Amino acid sequence: MYRQTMLLIFRKSIARLSLHSRVTFSTRQIHKMAMIDYPYEEAVKTLNQLQGTQMMPLAKKYEGYGLIAMRNFLARVKITDDDLGGMNIVHVAGTKGKGSTCAFVESILRHHGVKTGFFSSPHLIEVRERFRVAGKPISRELFTSYFWQVYKLLELDKDIYDVEFPSYFYFLTVLGFYIFKHEKVDAAIFEVGIGGTYDCTNVVTNPTVCGVSSLGIDHTNLLGDTIASIAWHKAGIFKSGVSAFTVLQPLNGLEVLQEVAKKKQACLNIAQDFTTYTAKQNVNLGLSGEYQKVNASLAIELANCWLLKQLGVSLFSGEKLDKNTVDGLANCEWNGRAQVIKFDSMTFYLDGAHTMRSVKCATEWFQKESDAEAAKLSKPCTKTLVFNVTKKRDAYSFLSTLYQCNFSKAIFVPNIATLLPTHLNDQNNLQCPVESRLAQVLQNKDEWNALCKDNNDLMVAEQSYVFACIADAIVWMSKGRDDKLQQVAQLLCLENSWPNHPCGSDHLQVLITGSLHLVGGCLRVLKPNLND
CATH class of the missing domain: 3.90.190.20 (Mur ligase, C-terminal domain)
Known part of the structure; x- marks a missing residue:
């Protein structure tokens, strides 16, 4: 009885919502007003139409065809491999903590004076949260401008391609690369969507450094139902000659990460316990929870590797973390x-x-x-x-x-x-x-x-x-x-x-x-x- 009552109440609410929507948004005049008053919202409405679109069969994506389509999308919006290389990308996969790890990396680099871009998913309130420049979500005005630039470029010649238009997440990923190119960021931190090997962020061929956060069981319909299978997908972001870091993992997962790293000639290192980095000083984290110490340890290694490669400086001052790193960890925000x-x-x-x-x-x-x-x-x-x-x-x-x-x-x-x-x-x-x-x-x-x-x-x-x-x-x-x-x-x-x-x-x-x-x-x- 309770279930039937709740469904009835809910149907009434939806019916009233539908009626209100017809009255409010059905006329051409109101549509024009929306275009004038809410350009950001019009961009979001258009973006949302890509939800559920099948760019290609899922099996094709997991045969590598998704990445081929992704390279074509980037070429169509005038993004080259040199452009990707110039973003000095930190690429992070993982089951748990990859977003927090990216947030720590972004904050550390920004506190060292680096102009950062940070691509993450999902968003919480507004889609523009997925694109952060210098620690802040891009403005509605900037999102709207970049959105329509990318959308129109992809529309321009779609008929000559086998895959005419990207699906929702692919579009957002293309948009992320486009924004960071035109905002001229010094470092771009990219959080993998799902997996790694076939994820559309893995179009990056020459990142500065890669990381894999804690492994766990998730998205089993796509990645398999064992830690070993999931680890293989995450390790797909490793690149030849590029340093990679991870945290302590279940043994069967770590073995797979090490095996893939060896095969790809990537140098895989394990981040140390957080207390190792903070033994000589008091370090507070802006993100609460004991488990965030694992993510912070990985972020310290990723940020240090980036700073050494790009600026020739270390975030370690003797046996201590330097002030910029301590401030970056303490002031990190991740809603x-x-x-x-x-x-x-x-x-x-x-x-x-x-x-x-x-x-x-x-x-x-x-x-x-x-x-x-x-x-x-x-x-x-x-x-x-x-x-x-x-x-x-x-x-x-x-x-x-x-x-x-x-x-x-x-x-x-x-x-x-x-x-x-x-x-x-x-x-x-x-x-x-x-x-x-x-x-x-x-x-x-x-x-x-x-x-x-x-x-x-x-x-x-x-x-x-x-x-x-x-x-x-x-x-x-x-x-x-x-x-x-x-x-x-x-x-x-x-x-x-x-x-x-x-x-x-x-x-x-x-x-x-x-x-x-x-x-x-x-x-x-x-x-x-x-x-x-």
């Missing part, structure tokens, strides 16, 4: 990963963990940070989980790990910030129907309730809720706790009726995890001006 946002009577802990290993790390981080906060406060704390995963993930296993945090409530929502019509289209997912996403959310709730019953915890099972969008959930949680946050979130809500709940005097600690897209949707509500 959505072990991030804490405080409000009146509420603290949000956000981590986009979406593999079994990263969920375990997020659980340990949340327990440590929430316990430390509770010890400082003069009032009791209660914990709420906000969770979502896609159907490709093992929700029960994830929730089993998170269960040990002793949540008093659990909230399940799709990765949708708001159901209201909006000019901000960056988070739109055109590949998955909205009702399918809610059905998955209901399945996640069922898994949680089954877990609670398996642990004879019926009271917690009764305190689990489903909301149609993130804004609704945040309004409900913030009621009676933070009026300002509630008012901001309520502007993004269609409905005004939510389950009743007592507004106690306790401090609410909210863990948001399971998906980077979920975290991005929450950040859009909690910190809407994050990129400004």
Whole structure:
């Protein structure tokens, strides 16, 4: 009955959204106004049309044809191998921590006076976050300008190519190379999308240095279901004569990395434990979580190799890290990963963990940070989980790990910030129907309730809720706790009726995890001006 009621409410919301969309956006006059007032949004709408397009059969990509198409795309937008070489690229693959590693590398190099470009995925709030120059997402104006330049160049002669136009991620990767070329960056840090060997970022033939962060099981339908198979794909970014670094890995994974490195005549080194770099000094990390020390160690080696090759300087000063490196590590920012946002009577802990290993790390981080906060406060704390995963993930296993945090409530929502019509289209997912996403959310709730019953915890099972969008959930949680946050979130809500709940005097600690897209949707509500 509950499932049917939620689906009915959700269908009503979608129907109202569709009606509003027809009224607001169907006329030519409004379309012209959008072109004038929202050029960035028009670019994003056009980009989103590439979601789900099949550039070529998946099997072809994993036979190397995707990289052939990628080279053609680059040639069509006037990017040569010399241009790629001139970007002095740091190329990083891995299952867990590759984005954080890239963020540390970018920050270290920037604090050494290097003009950096940083290409990452996915974005959290706005697609322009994927392209950072000098540590900041490029402006909406710059994104719009570069987007249409690349789009028109690719449209110009598409009919003469077997693969006429790139798919969504391929287009973004081409755009990244194009932006960094024209912004004249000194160093470009590229995070691999999926795998490495056949990833479209692997069009780079002569990077300055390569890195592989921690290996784990993920994307098994593409990379295989063993650490050895996944390691082979990650090692595909190694290049002859180019230094490569990794961290301590499972033995079978490390053996594959070493074997591929030897075959490709790449020099593979293992980063040392973080304490080795900091034995003679106190070094703070801008990213919290014990596991970030592993990523920081890899970043130190990658940045040091880059500085030695390009500038002839080391980031080591005797047995210590130099001041620029210490500052770079301390001032590194990487939203959505072990991030804490405080409000009146509420603290949000956000981590986009979406593999079994990263969920375990997020659980340990949340327990440590929430316990430390509770010890400082003069009032009791209660914990709420906000969770979502896609159907490709093992929700029960994830929730089993998170269960040990002793949540008093659990909230399940799709990765949708708001159901209201909006000019901000960056988070739109055109590949998955909205009702399918809610059905998955209901399945996640069922898994949680089954877990609670398996642990004879019926009271917690009764305190689990489903909301149609993130804004609704945040309004409900913030009621009676933070009026300002509630008012901001309520502007993004269609409905005004939510389950009743007592507004106690306790401090609410909210863990948001399971998906980077979920975290991005929450950040859009909690910190809407994050990129400004």
